[in-house]
Amino acid sequence: MTRQFPPATADEREMLTGWLDRQRATVRLKCTGLSEEQAELAVLPASPRMTVKPWWGTSGMSNWGGSRPASSVSKL
Template identity: 60%
Template sequence: MTEVQRPPLTADERVQLIGWLDLQRSFVRMKCEGITEEDAHRKVLETSPLMTLAGLTAHLRWNEWSWFQLNLMGVPDTGQTPWTEGGHPDAEMFVDDVPLAQLLDEYDAECARSNETIASLPLDTVEQGPYAAKGEAASLRYILCHMIEETARHVGHMDIIRELLDHKTGYTTMSLG
């Protein structure tokens, strides 16, 4: 059984935001526990064939890199973007040939890099990447709120996919502290 911790009830804003994001991140691996490689790549939603456990894991890894490295820190894209101009907008989800274990390890590593990147930044730090040049820069506070929403939404998708695959629902493989 996976054990995860909710953030403290009375922590400061930074601890709360990162704690809730880390909690949602932990659900990604939990939702994939015990799944076969075949099921990790199984397309169970006819109208959304890229929406697989593997595809969502890859998408979430891309979001971590995009928001914290590319947008916030202004790290140049040296090939991390999986699509080209005019290409498929969800190209990062084309991972049929990538093992789920690799995708989960890459996701965990990107989440750790995100946390390391923001560890000493004030919540009011503003993006330095592409949106800054357009005058649309967001604060780290905004990015953390967005990433909680983005991750939680896709964990919900993973929950539905997992239920369609093997009828496992909710928090059946974990306890919340």
Template identity: 50%
Template sequence: MTTTDISATASSVARADRREPPLIAEERSMLEGWLDYHRETLALKCEGLTTAQLREASTPPSDLSLLGLVRHMTDVERNWFRRVLSAEDAPPLYWSTEAPDGDFEVADADPQESMAAWRAEITLAREAAAGRTLDDTASRRDETFSLRWIYIHMIEEYARHNGHADLIRQRIDGATGE
């Protein structure tokens, strides 16, 4: 992919469709609403940028970039919903023991492929959570987590990284907002 604008190419994969979470709802709808809101906030921060802009590091020597955040969240979704909640053999896509920050190494990363992988993991996360109650549990490293905890952790993870994304986007082209 070149440094041309990828918003049209990636729109079928990454187009943000952010909806405000419900103000009044039962707990699960509220948690899922906030998680989806934060997922789409990250997509909004990436819309309309060139490949070079998506790969641009926030403040060298940091490797933090918008594309790196997308790849990081892909592995976070994969870890909590597939590896932990569903006990699947789903190794990380972008990092390894040898490259613990591989998700943030984006020099050759294809934005469209990365966005597609992220969207696919979100779909698989929703499938993993479907049919489970918030009190259903899963274990990792001798610790037990409820689906409720996983949802709250994911909201926290996205909210923190969306703060990073907001600052990175503002640095790239001055765009600000929620």
């Protein structure tokens, strides 16, 4: 099985399907020879550190898109 890069000069759809085909071929290549049991195993154990915290819930972004207080506006 060979993995091919999509053509360097292609339209958006052809480029996207080319990269998806390459990704599919990569997964097939990496999974070749695995038993059904091995294929179903989790690669890494679950960890609370692997959870994603939304950026809009952080205190630093609480005023995202809102108006700034006058004291924070720089003077020219």
